[in-house]
Amino acid sequence: MCVGAALLGAGTTAATAFNIGLGLTVANSFVQRAAAQDRANQTYNQALIANQSAEADKRQRQLAPAQALQQYAGFVSPIATGLPTTIGSSQVQANPFSTALGGALVGGQFGGGAGALLGGGLGLLGGLL
Numbered sequence: 189m190c191v192g193a194a195l196l197g198a199g200t201t202a203a204t205a206f207n208i209g210l211g212l213t214v215a216n217s218f219v220q221r222a223a224a225q226d227r228a229n230q231t232y233n234q235a236l237i238a239n240q241s242a243e244a245d246k247r248q249r250q251l252a253p254a255q256a257l258q259q260y261a262g263f264v265s266p267i268a269t270g271l272p273t274t275i276g277s278s279q280v281q282a283n284p285f286s287t288a289l290g291g292a293l294v295g296g297q298f299g300g301g302a303g304a305l306l307g308g309g310l311g312l313l314g315g316l317l
Contacts, residue, residue, distance in 0.1 A: 284315030 288311040295307020 287315030
């Protein structure tokens with residue numbers, strides 16, 4: 189500071205002015221340095237957010253086919269194993285009259301009239317059960 193005042197060849201007023209100017213320059217450089225650091229931090233944070241977003245998008249694109257396949261498998265697997273498809277069963281009950289006639293016909297072939305009566309009776313009983 190004194191060197192600057194000595195170079196100017198001035199007295200104490202010039203040295204004071206030089207010292208004030210030098211102090212303002214130093215303060216200004218510290219403010220500019222702090223502002224530059226803030227801008228650098230903001231740029232870094234924005235780049236970090238952009239990178240995280242890009243990674244999330246890439247992860248989502250890679251998982252999308254697997255998720256679609258899981259949804260498709262959830263739809264197809266029960267059909268392939270036969271779980272949701274049920275075939276209705278129908279019960280068929282024999283007509284007692286036709287079973288009695290069939291029993292009488294078979295009984296008549298083996299035992300004549302008595303066999304026909306016995307076969308018809310058993311056929312009727314089988315048709316009723």
